[in-house]
Amino acid sequence: MTKEQTPFRVLIAKPGLDGHDRGAKFIARALRDQGFEVIYTGIRRTAAEIAATAIQEDVDVVGLSSLSGAHLRLFPEVVRELAARGGSDIPVLGGGVIPDEDITTLLEKGLSGIFTSGTPADAIISSFKKASQHHRNHDSLK
Amino acid sequence: MTASNETLLTGITNHDPRAIGRAISIVENNGEGAADILASLDQERINSVVVTGITGPPGAGKSTLTSGLITILRKTGKRVGIIAVDPSSPISGGAILGDRIRMMDHALDPDVVVRSMATRGRLGGLCASAGATVRIMAAAGCEVILIETVGVGQSEMDIVQLADITVMVLAPGFGDDIQAMKAGLLEVADFLVVNKSDQPGASGLLMDMEQIFAAKEEESGVARVLETVASENKGLVELLQSMDTFSDYLTATGQKEQRRNRALNAETLDWIIEMLRSRFLDAMNESSSQKDPRIRAKEFISKTLQINQ
Numbered sequence: 219m220t221k222e223q224t225p226f227r228v229l230i231a232k233p234g235l236d237g238h239d240r241g242a243k244f245i246a247r248a249l250r251d252q253g254f255e256v257i258y259t260g261i262r263r264t265a266a267e268i269a270a271t272a273i274q275e276d277v278d279v280v281g282l283s284s285l286s287g288a289h290l291r292l293f294p295e296v297v298r299e300l301a302a303r304g305g306s307d308i309p310v311l312g313g314g315v316i317p318d319e320d321i322t323t324l325l326e327k328g329l330s331g332i333f334t335s336g337t338p339a340d341a342i343i344s345s346f347k348k349a350s351q352h353h354r355n356h357d358s359l360k
Numbered sequence: 361m362t363a364s365n366e367t368l369l370t371g372i373t374n375h376d377p378r379a380i381g382r383a384i385s386i387v388e389n390n391g392e393g394a395a396d397i398l399a400s401l402d403q404e405r406i407n408s409v410v411v412t413g414i415t416g417p418p419g420a421g422k423s424t425l426t427s428g429l430i431t432i433l434r435k436t437g438k439r440v441g442i443i444a445v446d447p448s449s450p451i452s453g454g455a456i457l458g459d460r461i462r463m464m465d466h467a468l469d470p471d472v473v474v475r476s477m478a479t480r481g482r483l484g485g486l487c488a489s490a491g492a493t494v495r496i497m498a499a500a501g502c503e504v505i506l507i508e509t510v511g512v513g514q515s516e517m518d519i520v521q522l523a524d525i526t527v528m529v530l531a532p533g534f535g536d537d538i539q540a541m542k543a544g545l546l547e548v549a550d551f552l553v554v555n556k557s558d559q560p561g562a563s564g565l566l567m568d569m570e571q572i573f574a575a576k577e578e579e580s581g582v583a584r585v586l587e588t589v590a591s592e593n594k595g596l597v598e599l600l601q602s603m604d605t606f607s608d609y610l611t612a613t614g615q616k617e618q619r620r621n622r623a624l625n626a627e628t629l630d631w632i633i634e635m636l637r638s639r640f641l642d643a644m645n646e647s648s649s650q651k652d653p654r655i656r657a658k659e660f661i662s663k664t665l666q667i668n669q
Binding site for chain 1: 377378380381382384385388389448449451452453454455456457458460461464467468473474475476478480
C-alpha cells in the first residue's frame with residue numbers, strides 16, 4: 219500500500235575475539251546516514267549468535283568486521299550458520315584487515331563482497347545497497 | 361490467501377524464527393498480505409499475553425533490566441517476546457538499533473524472540489506496527505512481551521497506550537524529581553523502577569518517587585516503586601512478582617480490558633492514518649490555490665475522500 223521503499227535492514231556484527239569496533243561502528247553510522255536501519259550486535263559474537271540474530275531481525279544483508287586475522291575461519295562460518303537456519307539467501311559482506319590473497323577464497327566460500335582498509339566508504343555503502351536491493355528482488359520467501 | 365502467507369502462518373505457529381521475522385517485516389511495512397496474516401492470528405493467545413512497556417531516559421538501564429527480566433522469565437519456562445524500539449534519524453530516515461547488544465546472552469535461546477524496531481518518524485507513531493508485532497509474537501507462543509523504548513517524547517507515549525503495564529526506569533543523577541514530573545509520564549506509569557540503586561542519590565530519588573506514587577500504591581495494594589541494580593540482577597525477582605500481582609489486579613478490576621480497548625483504538629487510528637497517507641501524499645502533488653495549511657487540509661480531505669466537513 220505504501221509506495222515509498224521501506225528502509226533496508228542490515229546487521230553489523232563482529233565475530234571472534236578482537237574488540238576493535240571502530241571500523242564496524244563507522245560503517246554502521248555511514249549506513250544509518252544513508253537511510254539504512256542498522257542492527258548492531260557489538261563485539262565478540264559467535265557465528266551462530268550472528269546468524270540467529272540476522273534471521274530473527276529479518277535483515278537484507280549481514281556485514282561482518284574482523285581485524286584479528288581470523289576472517290578465513292569466521293566469515294564462512296557465519297555463511298554456514300545462516301544456511302543452516304534457512305537463511306542462505308541473505309548475502310554476507312565482510313571487511314577489515316584482509317590480505318588480497320584471501321579475498322578470492324572468501325568469495326568462493328560464499329561471501330558476497332569483501333572490503334579492505336583501502337576500500338572507499340562510498341564503495342562499501344554502494345555494495346550494501348546493491349546487495350540489499352538484490353535480496354529484496356530475489357526473496358525466496360516471497 | 362496466498363500460499364506463501366499460509367506457509368508463514370504455519371511457521372509462526374511452529375515457532376519458526378524465519379517465518380516470525382518475515383511476518384513482522386510484512387506487517388511493519390504494511391506489505392502485501394499484511395491484512396491476511398493479521399486476520400488469521402490466534403485471538404485467544406493475543407488476549408492472554410501480558411504486554412509490558414519499559415521506558416525511561418537513555419542510559420537509565422532499560423536494556424540491561426530487560427535482559428535481566430528475560431533471564432528470570434526463562435527460568436520459569438515462559439516464552440518471551442521483546443520489541444526494542446530506537447529512534448530513526450529525522451534526516452536520513454536510517455537508524456542504529458543497538459538494544460541487542462545487552463540482550464545477546466539470549467541470542468541462541470529459541471524461546472526468546474527479539475525484534476528491533478525503528479520509529480521511522482511515523483505520523484501516528486508506533487502503535488500500528490508495534491501492536492501488529494505484539495500480535496504475531498503472541499500467536500508465535502510468546503506468553504510475555506516486553507516493549508522497550510527510549511523515553512524521549514512521542515514514542516514512549518505510544519507504547520504506554522499499547523501496553524497492559526508500563527514500567528518507567530529512572531536512575532540517580534538524571535536530575536531532580538521535577539525533571540521526572542515534567543515528562544508527564546509519571547502519571548501514566550504503573551511502576552517506577554529506581555535502577556542503579558547502589559549509586560549516590562538513589563535513596564533521595566526513591567523517597568521522591570514513593571511520595572508521588574503513594575496514592576497509586578494504596579489503591580491497588582501493590583508496591584509500585586522498586587529499587588533495582590539490573591547489572592547485578594538485584595531486585596528483578598521482586599519487580600516481576602509485583603508486576604504479576606498487579607496484572608491479576610488489572611484483570612480482576614476490569615482495567616486490563618479497558619486498557620486493551622484503549623490500545624485497540626490507538627492502533628486503529630494509526631492504521632487509518634497509515635492507509636490514507638499515500639493517498640494524501642499523492643493529493644498534495646496536485647496544485648492548490650490555498651496557502652493556508654488548515655484550509656488546504658480540508659480541501660484535500662473533501663477531494664480525496666469526497667466528504668465535506
